[in-house]
Amino acid sequence: MTARRRSPKATVLAAAASVVCVSLLGGCGILPGEAKAGNDPITVMTWAPEGTKATNMPGMPAMAQAYARWVNADGGINGRRLEVITCNDHNESVSAARCAARAVKENVVAVVGSYSQYGRSFMSPLEGAGIPYIGGYGLTDEEFTSPLSYPVNGGLPALVAGNGRQLAAGECGRVSLVRPDTAAGDQLPNLLNAGLRDGGAAGAAPAVDVRAPEDATSYRRSAQQALESAAEYDGTTGGSRACVTAVLGGRTDTFFDSFRRLPDEDPSIRTASVLGSVRQSLIDRTGGTDSPLEGAYATGWYPAASDKRWDPMKNVVREHAFGDNRIDTDDPGVQTTWIAYTALRAALRSMDDDSAVTTESVRDALDEGDAIETGGLTPRLRWHYEDLLAAHDFPRIVNTSVTYQRVREGRVVPVRDGFVDVEKTLEGGASTPSEA
CATH class of the missing domain: 3.40.50.2300 (Response regulator)
Incomplete structure (x- = not known):
């Protein structure tokens, strides 16, 4: 079974507004994947292939954007706006790696509700930056072996x-x-x-x-x-x-x-x-x-699309997707994105309101927090060590x-x-x- 890795905790010092920051780059910087305490936005990424000759999942990034509009219309998460960056992996390993590189460059605190067949291309850059991968579609070995992967289904x-x-x-x-x-x-x-x-x-x-x-x-x-x-x-x-x-x-x-x-x-x-x-x-x-x-x-993985447990998702799509025809609420990709963002929101809301939201604090909330409820769409989700699967090839599966x-x-x-x-x-x- 793959053991969990945790990076040493980084100490973030909040500077007073009157203090002038000086760095080698000549400005005030923040650690990779960190949104400063206060009302700064929480930035995440969702990627999926679009416009290809093989599998296309345009509804997943569209669902992520609708979810963010809904959350922000309700005051955000702990007072912070949720900002979603989307990326097209084109069903290509090079493009998948570029999406991961962009996630690192944009200082996202997580990649959420995404689809890609190229785990070897995207997981290594994410691991290098400590970025958690929450709710992948479940196609690649890396999604079920990387300690930074938090799958919401059994793939x-x-x-x-x-x-x-x-x-x-x-x-x-x-x-x-x-x-x-x-x-x-x-x-x-x-x-x-x-x-x-x-x-x-x-x-x-x-x-x-x-x-x-x-x-x-x-x-x-x-x-x-x-x-x-x-x-x-x-x-x-x-x-x-x-x-x-x-x-x-x-x-x-x-x-x-x-x-x-x-x-x-x-x-x-x-x-x-x-x-x-x-x-x-x-x-x-x-x-x-x-x-x-x-x-x-x-x-x-989930209840039938006609089940009433999907009504909250359908209401969000109806009110915040503005008729975006990319979103098919029967599509398990769209459903996975909804559940992944539900898990992210629960993890973030478990933090103190004034806590810095970083890649590490998100991982800690998932690794050590309480089990997450998804409205009955899955069993309760928790990624503690004792919850992992006793299977060499799929240790990160917690929902079987x-x-x-x-x-x-x-x-x-x-x-x-x-x-x-x-x-x-x-x-x-x-x-x-x-x-x-």
Whole structure:
């Protein structure tokens, strides 16, 4: 398990207004990531890819900006304005590194509610400056190993492990997994197989690993491979059904459209995916009850988008986003940004009103503070050492809960109440569902 690192505490001396500061640069400076005590703003950053040929998440920075407008209209946080800087990582490692470098240059106290596939590019600069990374989307190893990362969900590991358990409960004896041919995609087959095993499909064969390009405009070849693998199943091991699950982010609908267009497509094959790949706006856009995703299972981090626990977020979007059509409140990226900023606000409000807000004080509030309530959207969040996961690859996961949903009559609806805990699956042992 990764041990926590803390930098030595820095002492900040507040100078009287009449004192003239002199430095080598000829001005009064502040430590990196520090907003001086008083009414100075608290500056943070949110980044995500926009305008690319692969996955785009423009709603996340838009949600961050709406959140800041809401908070500031209500007096700020402890009397300070919340200022959000946004950055486009373009789904490129160089751009991700540039966003991190800009965060350091702008003296942000945290990067919050962000999406990037390039943890190796962005985490090192953040660690060098001591900047906490709160509520990443959960795509990279670094998000679950860095002591400066504070994830609010279990990321793709929890989703895929949970998807395996959901498919096992659906009597899937043979599963084809269609996933991106990327480093992040390489870890998914083992997680899905662990979920299948712990969900009761102990006799099932390992999932068939179907690699697919991340930015394809058609997935006919991958769909044909998945179909042929499913068609070979004779129903004799682990379950009565053949199933196909796809985890392709924003391209999942493209895959299932290709799958449904196959001339020999078998309607008895059960389909599945994870939330983010399946959301209500996508179902509506692709035909409602006639959508190629009709009947599909979906595993998510949070309650269904129709749940009343999302009403506070929807009210903020309605009143402070000013019709910004980038924000889809059904999108797990937008939802993750909301929860990440909820965690940041709670951590900041736990500080004394006259305390300096620095990268270190934010980390201390998260490392040592009370558990954070998210209005029932997640279990209570706390990142104390004893809360970390006993898993070598994912020690920073503190929220191992998922939800089961399904597309029925054109709507994404919950399959069961409460959360399912996949902690033991992620740790590599047997596990059982638990209600939150």
